[in-house]
Amino acid sequence: MLPDPHRKPPWLKVKVADGPRYRAVRHAVTRQGLHTVCQEARCPNQGECWGAGTATFLLLGEVCTRGCHFCAVTRGDPGGAVDASEPRRVADAVHSMGLEYAVLTSVSRDDLPDGGAGVFAATLRELQGLATPPRTEVLIPDYARRDLDTVLAAGPDVLAHNLEVVERLTPLLRHRRFGYRSSLAVLQRASASAWGGVVKSSLLLGLGEREEEVSRSLDDLLAAGTRILVLGQYLQPTREHAPVVEYVPPERFERWAEEGRRRGFRYVAAGPLVRTSYRAAEAFTSGRCG
Ligand code: SF4
Numbered sequence: 001m002l003p004d005p006h007r008k009p010p011w012l013k014v015k016v017a018d019g020p021r022y023r024a025v026r027h028a029v030t031r032q033g034l035h036t037v038c039q040e041a042r043c044p045n046q047g048e049c050w051g052a053g054t055a056t057f058l059l060l061g062e063v064c065t066r067g068c069h070f071c072a073v074t075r076g077d078p079g080g081a082v083d084a085s086e087p088r089r090v091a092d093a094v095h096s097m098g099l100e101y102a103v104l105t106s107v108s109r110d111d112l113p114d115g116g117a118g119v120f121a122a123t124l125r126e127l128q129g130l131a132t133p134p135r136t137e138v139l140i141p142d143y144a145r146r147d148l149d150t151v152l153a154a155g156p157d158v159l160a161h162n163l164e165v166v167e168r169l170t171p172l173l174r175h176r177r178f179g180y181r182s183s184l185a186v187l188q189r190a191s192a193s194a195w196g197g198v199v200k201s202s203l204l205l206g207l208g209e210r211e212e213e214v215s216r217s218l219d220d221l222l223a224a225g226t227r228i229l230v231l232g233q234y235l236q237p238t239r240e241h242a243p244v245v246e247y248v249p250p251e252r253f254e255r256w257a258e259e260g261r262r263r264g265f266r267y268v269a270a271g272p273l274v275r276t277s278y279r280a281a282e283a284f285t286s287g288r289c290g
Helices: 020-031 046-051 086-097 117-128 145-153 167-173 180-192 211-223 250-263 280-287
Strands: 056-059 101-106 135-139 158-160 198-205 228-233 267-271
Touching (some): 020 086, 056 117, 086 101, 086 117, 101 117, 101 280, 117 135, 117 145, 135 280, 167 211, 180 211, 198 211, 211 250, 228 280
Parallel strands (some): 056 101, 101 135, 158 198, 228 267
């Protein structure tokens, strides 16, 4: 039987987001007319992250051409629209927020010839041009080799691409254009390239995956060169999305974290409320050395 979505376990309760730093970040984001994945994906850590002065910028609009069964982002056709001022506005917001670590991500933009890779690269260059440039992390779609090269050439410190779910669940839960093996290939290409940064990926748990399937995914991610691993609980955004099959208890996340570190990941963030960009700066610092 599936758990009742209205009766979440106590470990999933989050504090209401507020406080002066939270309001300052919200103000900077709103003033620049930007989107954050924190808002669009209804991230449970928004209060903690914004309160700590960090935010993950959602480039290329808030409409995704795909539409995965677990994701709250709106699906549609942006019709090739790109806002040429976005890279500059993101850099202005990062500057005014005084961020030392900036995370950039985007929806999938299959309506663009390069999938939006050029906008990632332009935003990275704007950030590098700031008087005090932040460390940068990009969480990209499943870019083809040429578009991946475009992003890597702009020199992010961390490149993330999410595997999202175990292999068996991929065709059931991700958009049909995604593939488990093709996502691994993105990570593999980045880690084998001359770029030299850190590769990161995430898995959602609680969607019906079996322990041995999670174990195999960890091995696949390691073999693809992933050094930072993120494991979080899937939460159903609306009743139209895939149901939660299990609320994974915190102890099991802790066990996976220990297992991940034992197998060779340099940094593992795992917990019911953990998401890809959670404590991203700390993960980078740990993930680049050792
Ligand atoms: S491609 Fe990414 S942003 Fe689009 S629906 Fe899937 S998970 Fe969400």
